Amino acid sequence: MIEAKQLSKRFGDRLAVDQLSFSIERGEVVGFLGPNGAGKTTTMRMLTGFTPPSSGKVIVGGHDLFEEPAAARRLVGYLPETPPLYPEMTVAGYLRFVARIQGLPKRDCAEAVDRAMERCGLKEQRRRIIGDLSKGYRQRVGIAQAIVHSPPVLILDEPTVGLDPAQISDIRDLIADLSSAREGELQHAVILSTHILPEVEAICRRIIMIQEGTKRLDRPLDELKAEGQTLQMLFAREIVGEQVPSAGQGGAA
């Protein structure tokens, strides 16, 4: 559904992302892992077209993001690191605005907004002013704006950062719910960036690990579990470069 082809991004002399390639299908929840400053946010911004890559391509649903931007962008829902909210708007008013700029026709907006609020548990908050909401609810509004136009691809940049444990588990349930099949609704392809390992283990089915802008690992989580590897160990080995004794070999049996 979304495909990155040898994406690179250079800021001045610094290579933030180097020849990154991967592709993600509907129904997949991919954990995008890496330490702070590994290039996760830069990669996500390239996938959404906010930052153009220095070289490489992004293909969304068969459309090149830079040659047919409008067609490709319609297929992507994006929650940036800070939810892009207008504090003076009401929840429903804001979601209606997002639905409109994402290209939904006016007559479909009310229904789309209702559905997004329903899924994110915002029904009671529809008339509240966003600036008055708690952080957890604001994060939900952020997710609601990403899914309001039912995009097949969802890109979430650290969706649970700064939330309390109860809110974190709510948001995780919501993400898991979005990737599972529902009657009459298509599954989303979800990319989720984080550096919280238990979060990945809880909701992702595949992980892509990057460090200093290069891909270190791209495998289904089940496989790794079957080999007896924990993310903790992988992270230590791939990223920190520690020699972890008998990480893979011992547990494979």
Added chain:
Amino acid sequence: MNGITVIAGRELRSFFVMPVAYVVLTLFALLSGFFFLSKLLDFNFTLMQLQNNLAFDPRAADQLLLWNLNDALITPYLASLLSILLFLVPGVTMGLFSSEKANGTDELLLTSPLPISSIVLGKYLAVVVLVSLLVGMAALFPCLLFLYGDPAPDLGLVLSGLLGLYLVGLLYASVGLFASSLTHNQIIAFFLAFVLCLGLLLLELGVGDSARGLGGVVAYLSLVEHFDNLLRGVVDTGDLGYFFVMIGSFLLLSKASVESVRWR
């Protein structure tokens, strides 16, 4: 086209919720009312003086003939509003793009399918609506003169003066939009817009006597040159062209400046 009205609608609603719009409209009503009243009292005072002098000053009769609402009230009133807009319009435009950057909502707008030109035009349209309200309010006071003035002022002169004021407001709005696209700090956006608008006004001082060579260019860029013609009731396509060219240029600059986020 659809996207433009969606952006403009959101922007306008936020003007009225914030409530920038009410503050600006109130200030403008107070200041324009004050200017109008003071010019009106001034006008009456001089008129009475001239009438009293009629008996013993032979020149008073000629002066009285020249003393009319058009030159002594309408023109200075509209000219004084120019300086009010200089403060108010940058106050309206300062948040247009800078607050998006500060809120992080620029990521939402710039990753949406809307072309950048629609975003820029939508925001501009919202300010155009507000400037229209301001100029509409400025027109109320001259309307009183049509009701009670005897003889009533020249309708053509009033209309062309108001058109001039409107065009200046639209030009300030495009300058403010551009200034706002350059920074994420609203205060900087305000002062930048203010200085740029002031610069367009002050160019007049650099014109000097000879409008040749560089002087001619400066004279053309000077806002006052073109506004003065409209204020005197002269509607020249050259002056209208000036405003359209300048507004168009600042809109294009704004678009380029918003796009430049993608080049970096």
